[in-house]
Amino acid sequence: MRRAIYNPVQKMTSSSFPITTAQLCGLFTESVVYGIYLVTCGYCAQHLFMIDGRWKRLREYHWAMVIVAALLLTFATLDVTTGFYHNLRAFVFYTGAGGATEAFSDLSFWVSVIKTANVLVTTNIGDGVLIYRCWIVHNKSWLVVAFSIILWFTSVACAIRILYSEITVHASALVLHEKSITPFMKTFWTLTIVINFVTTALLVSKIWRVDRQTRKYLYNSQMTTHTRYSSPLRYAIRVIMESGVLYTTFAFMTYVSYLAGSNWVYPITDMEVPVVGIAFNLIIIRAAARNAEASEPSRPQSWNSIHFRHDAGHTSLSSSRSKRFLDGSQFSNGALPHSPQKPSSALIA
Template structure:
């Protein structure tokens, strides 16, 4: 299949530029995220899983950026005059170590990002059944990602093209499953929060608290990631070299979507111990219990102003 679009050496320059801009933005958001997670909190009040995930996303996106710099330097400087076919042929060679490594990092970043969304969906629904489909898609994504990386590492001179059937079929499945997993988990999550908002708002007398901003934050992050991923899938199916640019942009975007949710919710907090997922869990229980207790009666006022949850040691930790 003949590829179309911009030359690969031009695509390499443009992709490193776009990734660098988004990476710099993600670093600023990482700083804001760490502030939101640690500001005015004692050590035992910090939600460590979120801190770990935020750091892992930063490490992976940084590693991807470094590998991309090395790859561009090799293709345009080190092997410019020695690689058969020049820089364009170098960047088309999927068997290059730097290309294989950057795809491994991208797969890990994608699996981590989608895994977070599925976990949030489980926390809100408190049901394994809801996340069965997203989880199956996630495992399928892991298998196809491994198959893509393996096929790239075993590429020969007859199939050194990312659009070749031996590599392209794995990558297409990976993109499709990633998109489906993210959309399904994000859809279930947003729907559940919206339903809880409807249930609670119908029973409370005031509108001092609303979970709709949380729905909008989740929708914004899902749309940002899904549109970028869909663009990569379309470019790849059409064998357009623009997919190299879009894929390099996805890695920092995954980090940005995670940081964006924590920062935007932190900006709406009214107390240091207020937390979104804890609020959602309590709102879920409040809506269910209030409906059962006051079924058929006049609306009652429901106050949800400060929600925390306890760990095994009975210490308060906020969760986003």
């Protein structure tokens, strides 16, 4: 069996924040964030599997969101457990030269590979869901999301290349300083930041335009004198942007850590895995809260029957029996209103 040879030059640690400290901090911070994530999972599951106080029927499930939620929970749980074992092995079980520092420097060790895969796959899932939402909101227009899709496939290719290098490198070094990995890591996180920025901008701009047209219509309507219109679309914009900022902030901190060659990248990426799940869950949870607020009997229902219809290149308003548009209930399983003539945009949560 190959044993990593201890070499002080290959420790690749920061004097102020060594790899051993970074790994312990990463385990602690990820455990805290993972606990918060589990709480959000409970609320999210309630909305994904129940409706109006009863369990949903199979045909009522939004299977894409259920599968994504399950995958994110699986990878987050796997990352916490493997992280705990990694620390336990390095500080307790490892008896080779160099101690815990050398144990953490074994790039090809299966735990190191799994933890890297958890971060990369979870990030790609989060980016993919964001692109999917944008595609739905833009009436399933492939042209609108084409650039984001190209970037996403490029990031997937980078992730595959990173994992291949980590499995085959057979060297004693930290991922921060391995020349066959670092360029692809920097590229991966650059692509993630760009995908989030571009796709979120496309999402928000579309919803904002529809909301502006709605307000313009309502301003000219006599009905505005009877009730005040509270736009669920502006609420949707706020929810999307807040979740996007949370996710993108951690991606940006990871990118900066790689550029600086700092061991802070370890606790940051450890937290990144559950943070992606938290950002995903918060959209569903806050949409559910909006539903409950809008369904209160005391709230005015004058505008609940309005939805958008695309006709001859412009947006108009028409009546409908459904109230799922303005009260926000479609934020979780289908989204913005449906046109009787052709599919309309939808905000998938």
